[in-house]
Amino acid sequence: MKVYEAELSVPQEPSSIAAVQGFVLALCESLRIPGRTRQDLELALEEGLTALMEQGGAADREEPLKVTVGVDSSAVRFRLLAPGRPFDFRKLPQFSPEDCETSQAGLGLFLMRHSVDSLSWRYLEKQGRELTLFKAFPSPLLGEEVRPPLPAEGVPVAGRMEYRLLRDEADALAVAVCAYDVYRYAYKDVIYYPEQLLEKNRGGLMRSWIAVDEGGTVHGHYALIRKRIDASVGEMGAAFVRPERRREGVFGQLAEEAHRDAFRSGLRGIFSLSVTNHTATQKVSERYGRRTVGIRLASSPGVFVEGARPGDRVTTVLNVHPLNPRPRRVVYPPERYRDLILRTYGWLDQPVELGNPADPTEREDGSLDRDLVWNRATLELRGGGAACARLEAYTELLREQEVACILLSLNLEDPGAIPLAETAARLGFVYSGVFPDGTSDGKDALQLQRIGGPPLDPEEIHLHQESAGEILAFLRRQSPEVFLPGGRP
Numbered sequence: 001m002k003v004y005e006a007e008l009s010v011p012q013e014p015s016s017i018a019a020v021q022g023f024v025l026a027l028c029e030s031l032r033i034p035g036r037t038r039q040d041l042e043l044a045l046e047e048g049l050t051a052l053m054e055q056g057g058a059a060d061r062e063e064p065l066k067v068t069v070g071v072d073s074s075a076v077r078f079r080l081l082a083p084g085r086p087f088d089f090r091k092l093p094q095f096s097p098e099d100c101e102t103s104q105a106g107l108g109l110f111l112m113r114h115s116v117d118s119l120s121w122r123y124l125e126k127q128g129r130e131l132t133l134f135k136a137f138p139s140p141l142l143g144e145e146v147r148p149p150l151p152a153e154g155v156p157v158a159g160r161m162e163y164r165l166l167r168d169e170a171d172a173l174a175v176a177v178c179a180y181d182v183y184r185y186a187y188k189d190v191i192y193y194p195e196q197l198l199e200k201n202r203g204g205l206m207r208s209w210i211a212v213d214e215g216g217t218v219h220g221h222y223a224l225i226r227k228r229i230d231a232s233v234g235e236m237g238a239a240f241v242r243p244e245r246r247r248e249g250v251f252g253q254l255a256e257e258a259h260r261d262a263f264r265s266g267l268r269g270i271f272s273l274s275v276t277n278h279t280a281t282q283k284v285s286e287r288y289g290r291r292t293v294g295i296r297l298a299s300s301p302g303v304f305v306e307g308a309r310p311g312d313r314v315t316t317v318l319n320v321h322p323l324n325p326r327p328r329r330v331v332y333p334p335e336r337y338r339d340l341i342l343r344t345y346g347w348l349d350q351p352v353e354l355g356n357p358a359d360p361t362e363r364e365d366g367s368l369d370r371d372l373v374w375n376r377a378t379l380e381l382r383g384g385g386a387a388c389a390r391l392e393a394y395t396e397l398l399r400e401q402e403v404a405c406i407l408l409s410l411n412l413e414d415p416g417a418i419p420l421a422e423t424a425a426r427l428g429f430v431y432s433g434v435f436p437d438g439t440s441d442g443k444d445a446l447q448l449q450r451i452g453g454p455p456l457d458p459e460e461i462h463l464h465q466e467s468a469g470e471i472l473a474f475l476r477r478q479s480p481e482v483f484l485p486g487g488r489p
Contacts (some may be wrong), residue, residue: 047112083128159214166208174218282464294318294433334421361416
């Protein structure tokens, strides 16, 4: 894999910012990095350099600021190191979009944070203050794969293989090495940061099961993941195994350990997302009791999916397994999706009651999460008329930004889901599925989706479970515009 690296030393003066930007933009152009990515990098550099310079004093200007740029086929990384006095990064201003009319303090840092995929601040004592920025590309440069194969000899097993929970920093680093060997830097960010991975495990947000030999080499990873410590559902994911171990039962043993752990966790349910360019992971989900209850069209870049073409976007399915009984819920299904929603609850053996659409709506609320790496966004909305207006504004913003996939989550236990779903349909959203306990506060979610780009070929969506086939058939009947004409009905 070809790697480009450069290091600049510039004065800690505002005039240096344009020089650094100019160099990086010229590099981007020579490597054919997409224009939108260039704009994000230009903004991130401006705000990052400005922040570092503002933290220093007059005496610090005598020391140059070092900029290290690293580019490979999958991502660009910046390391900005500014010598000078210590700084408490916890004191950086925090911008709130809700308070933008009264204060714009921290706006630049907010924009920087949303222009890259990850960033971190560190004080390196005598070396100075460090800011690192990471930005993945939507597709590999120069047609290169971001997951080159391991050497033919692979990594041998040193002694007996043990299947256990992640314990310490050494384990976390070995997980990062395994992920790099399998996917290079194309996987979930947290996996590559041992301190963060260990912190999530110790804090209960992850339960990482690893296959590790007596030499400390990790050969596979599988985790139970919670978005919040009080979440009622958890995701089974972050699963990867070295290619040379895949025929040795390593994945199956990890899956067994992780699922036994999940069943003991007290969670109300678990879920997983499976790709549809093949059915292997869908079959694994079924084996552990999960039922397909949703389809997310073109939700994943092919570059992150094994076996997919880098330029494509791959459809995924949502698989759910209720673990513990729950009280009967009152739901408000929009008429256009009513029959399929009720059928979905039947697949899961979860009885519900139908509420009166005239019931008062809950408080109006909404959130937007933009995933720059995957070029998709997640919206969660509830409430009445104002929420509908917010949905229109969010959709227009994301459409202008050419977001490839928007996933909209509505609180199905709120009558406001009915007018919101109608507004969404008018804006081009189509059905995605039902996600029990799937909202941020544990309510049942009706999920809708809006995709950009050309129509999809349904023949390339390979499904295993009958429920998945029913959902796809419904989509093709109700929303034929998102599919290429022809094919099997």
